[in-house]
Each structure stands twice: as C-alpha cells, then as structure tokens.
Amino acid sequence: MKKLTVLTGITTSGTPHLGNYVGAxxxxxxxxxxxxxxxxxxxxxxxxxxxxxxxxxxxxxRLEVAATWLALxxxxxxxxxxxxxxxxxIPELTWILTCMTAKGLMNRAHAYKAAVQDNEEGGSPDPDKGITMGLYSYPILMAADILMFNANIVPVGKDQxxxxxxxxxxxxxxxHHFGEHFVLPEARVDESTAVLTGLDGRKMSKSxxxxxPLFAPEKxxxxxxxxxxxxxxxPEEPKETEGCALFEMFRAFATxxxxxxxxxxxxxxIGWGYVKQDLFEVVNAQLAEPREKYAELMQNPAYIEKVLKEGAEKARAYSRPFLNRIRESVGIKTLTA
Incomplete structure (x- = not known):
C-alpha cells in the first residue's frame, strides 16, 4: 500500500502557546x-x-518552535x-507557480480582502494601503510548500x-498546461480539535x-x-460547562x-478559583517533562540546527529532482536536450 504524504507547517513569528499545542x-x-x-x-x-x-x-x-517540536x-x-x-x-517553485496563477484568484484571498476592508472602513482613499505583495501572494508560497512534496493531506483549521x-x-x-506533475491535496479539518480561549475571552492568539506560553515556568x-x-x-452556584473557556481547556488536557x-x-x-487550580495541575502534569527537555534544547541550538539541516537534506533528496522535472516541463532545460 502506498503511503500517504501529510504536511504541516507552523509560522515562526512568536512563542508557541497552549493553543498551538492542542490545535496543531x-x-x-x-x-x-x-x-x-x-x-x-x-x-x-x-x-x-x-x-x-x-x-x-x-x-x-525559529529556535523556540524547533525546540518545541523536539521536546514534545x-x-x-x-x-x-x-x-x-x-x-x-521552494522559492523557485513559487515563482513558476506565480506565473501560472490568475490575479483574480489572489483577489479573492480572505486575508487580502480583509486588509482591503479594514482600509475602506478606516476611510483610506487607497484600499491597498500598507498591503505588501507578501500578504497578497502568500497563498502561492503556501501552494509551493504543499505541491513541492506532493502532499496528499494537509491538516488545517477551518480558516485555512x-x-x-x-x-x-x-x-x-x-x-493542464504542462502535464500531470502535481497531486491535488486535500484539506483535513478535525472538527474535534480543541480551539482554546485566551486570557481575555477571545481565541488564544499571538495577535x-x-x-x-506553552513552556512557561511552573509559577x-x-x-x-x-x-x-x-x-x-x-462559588456555590451550578455552572454550565458549555461555552466555558476553563472547562474547554481542562478537557483538552485531562483524561x-x-x-x-x-x-x-x-x-x-465549584468556585472558579478551584477550577483554575485543577486546570493548572492537569496542564502542568502534561507539560512538566517536555518543559525540562525544552529548556535543555534551548541551551543547545547547535544540536537543533544539526537536526534541521539533516531534515532539509532528507527533504531536498525529493525536492531537487522533482524541481528539475518541473523546470524541464516549462522549457528551462539544457540547450542540447
């Protein structure tokens, strides 16, 4: 039986948190x-x-995210x-795909449309104010990430x-233009995956x-x-579990x-203070050992770098010959061929 290829990426723009952990x-x-x-x-x-x-x-x-995956x-x-x-x-494939991507498709991207809407609601005469080409075209980079390794399945949230x-x-x-090179990937949305609420009642987010933080010290x-x-x-009033952020977080970590x-x-x-204490205990119990490993790894960035470089070589053993086939298919090949 042929193995399925599953691909997952996590952005390196902040410290991994409890929501990243249970959700991805x-x-x-x-x-x-x-x-x-x-x-x-x-x-x-x-x-x-x-x-x-x-x-x-x-x-x-980059260091924190890599250490997190390894510690866990x-x-x-x-x-x-x-x-x-x-x-x-990946950047080369991104450009090749950019040359095949309709601008109208990018115009419909949710992130771009939301940024335009914010500008319009803010009264800006320029709907594209502050919008970079990175924001506008990053769905193509994401496509290159996925198509480079012909991923069959990509686990994502509903918003992706x-x-x-x-x-x-x-x-x-x-x-259609150059022959069958790419597998058509499928999104896998796990409806049962917990989405944690943050300190203020909104979805837990760096934004x-x-x-x-996932590995915050115990205190x-x-x-x-x-x-x-x-x-x-x-404290003595019966409380609803439905829609309760504390209960949802407890359920994500407890048996x-x-x-x-x-x-x-x-x-x-039960008083909220007792709920929070019980929540702390189940979260801490699950993360105590990985927290120690994480601290050790953060003191050894050379080891993390070595692991990532080895992984990159493993990945490039596939991406190098695959991109060569893509280049040849669009006509970028040796002149004597």
Missing part, C-alpha cells in the same frame, strides 16, 4: 507515529516575514523536519481551507497577546491560568475520568 502540534506528532504516513513538518519562516519585520523575533521564534517527542527518524528557508527549491482550494486550482492549471503558568477571565457566578469528575463539580457548584 500535539495531533501532528501523534499522527507522525502512523507507519502508513510520510510526514513532513516544517518551520514556515518565509511566511513569518509577511507580518513580522523584527529580525531578532524571527530568529528567536517528534521522531525525526520517522518524519521529515526542516526549515522552509533551507529548501531552496480556502488556501487548499487555491492550491488545487493552481495545481490543476499547471497540470491578541492573550496567550499562555508563571499558574499565575497566567489564574488570570483567565470568568463570569461573576458565586476522560478527570473530565467527568470536573463536569460533576460544575453541576454541584
């Missing part, structure tokens, strides 16, 4: 243990340049783990499904600065959990038995 990193690492899957995991550092123009932050985030148990012998920027074939549709459109257009972790916004219900016990406590009436 943990399920990806679990999936990487499937013997019937070729897993590709990469640091999307070119993508991070779209919104972050702080070199120190980009550099630090990613098996780099069974998967391919690399930096996007180390695969020199449009990019997979665009990737399929770009691949189909290229295949909102409401996140809890800081507890302080941050104690800051999570709750309603003003009295089934622990969740059932907490549900009963909610029904009987």
């Amino acid at each position: 990193i943990r399920p990806a690492i679990e999936a990487s243990r499937d013997e019937n899957v070729n897993s590709y995991y990469f640091l999307a550092d070119f993508h991070s340049l779209i919104k972050c123009h702080d070199p120190a932050r980009i550099h630090q985030s 148990g990613l098996d780099t012998d069974k998967s391919t783990f690399y930096c996007q920027s180390d695969i020199t074939e 499904t449009q990019h997979l549709e665009m990737t399929r459109d770009i691949a189909q257009r290229f295949n 909102y600065n409401n996140y809890i 800081d972790l507890r302080k941050l959990i104690m800051k999570i916004t709750t309603n003003s219900q009295a 089934k038995d622990q969740v059932a016990e907490m549900r009963a406590k909610f029904a009987a009436g």
Whole structure:
C-alpha cells in the first residue's frame, strides 16, 4: 500500500502557546507515529516575514518552535523536519507557480480582502494601503510548500481551507498546461480539535497577546491560568460547562475520568478559583517533562540546527529532482536536450 504524504507547517513569528499545542502540534506528532504516513513538518519562516519585520523575533521564534517540536517527542527518524528557508527549491517553485496563477484568484484571498476592508472602513482613499505583495501572494508560497512534496493531506483549521482550494486550482492549471506533475491535496479539518480561549475571552492568539506560553515556568503558568477571565457566578452556584473557556481547556488536557469528575463539580457548584487550580495541575502534569527537555534544547541550538539541516537534506533528496522535472516541463532545460 502506498503511503500517504501529510504536511504541516507552523509560522515562526512568536512563542508557541497552549493553543498551538492542542490545535496543531500535539495531533501532528501523534499522527507522525502512523507507519502508513510520510510526514513532513516544517518551520514556515518565509511566511513569518509577511507580518513580522523584527529580525531578532524571527530568529528567536525559529529556535523556540524547533525546540518545541523536539521536546514534545517528534521522531525525526520517522518524519521529515526542516526549515522552509533551507529548501531552496521552494522559492523557485513559487515563482513558476506565480506565473501560472490568475490575479483574480489572489483577489479573492480572505486575508487580502480583509486588509482591503479594514482600509475602506478606516476611510483610506487607497484600499491597498500598507498591503505588501507578501500578504497578497502568500497563498502561492503556501501552494509551493504543499505541491513541492506532493502532499496528499494537509491538516488545517477551518480558516485555512480556502488556501487548499487555491492550491488545487493552481495545481490543476499547471497540470493542464504542462502535464500531470502535481497531486491535488486535500484539506483535513478535525472538527474535534480543541480551539482554546485566551486570557481575555477571545481565541488564544499571538495577535491578541492573550496567550499562555506553552513552556512557561511552573509559577508563571499558574499565575497566567489564574488570570483567565470568568463570569461573576458565586462559588456555590451550578455552572454550565458549555461555552466555558476553563472547562474547554481542562478537557483538552485531562483524561476522560478527570473530565467527568470536573463536569460533576460544575453541576454541584465549584468556585472558579478551584477550577483554575485543577486546570493548572492537569496542564502542568502534561507539560512538566517536555518543559525540562525544552529548556535543555534551548541551551543547545547547535544540536537543533544539526537536526534541521539533516531534515532539509532528507527533504531536498525529493525536492531537487522533482524541481528539475518541473523546470524541464516549462522549457528551462539544457540547450542540447
């Protein structure tokens, strides 16, 4: 049976947080243990340049994200783990795909349309004010990431499904003109994947600065959990689990038995302070060991660099000959051929 290729990228523009862990990193690492899957995991550092123009932050985030994946148990012998920027074939494929991508397709990208809408609502006479070509055309870079390794499956959130549709459109257009080179990837949206709420009641996000760092020291972790916004219900009042940020976060880290016990406590009436303490304990229990490994890895960037370079060579063993075939298909080949 031919193995499926599954590809996942994470942007290197900040510190990984609890939401990244339960929503993307943990399920990806679990999936990487499937013997019937070729897993590709990469640091999307070119993508991070779209919104972050702080070199120190980009550099630090690349280190932190790589250390996070390794500390959480990613098996780099069974998967391919690399930096996007180390695969020199990706920018070249991006340009080739750009030359085949309709501008109208890019005009419909959600991120671009949202930026235009913000400008218009802000009264700007220029709807494209402040919009870079990176923001405008990054769905093509994302397509190159996916198509370079002919990924069959790309796990994404609901907000990213449009990019997979665009990737399929770009691949189909290229295949029509130059022959069948690209597999048409499929998005995998896991409806059961938890989406954590941040400290202020909104979705946990670096953009909102409401996140809890994944490997915050134990004391800081507890302080941050104690800051999570709750309603003003009295301790003895029965409480609803539905829509409760604390309960959802607890469920993302606890066992089934622990969740059932907490549900009963909610029904009987439990003070928010006790809920937060129980939440801290289950989160800390799951992250204590990886936190120690993470701290060790952060002190050994040379080892992380070595792992990433080895992963890049493994990836390029596929991308180099594949791009050569793409180049030949569009007419960029030796003159004597």
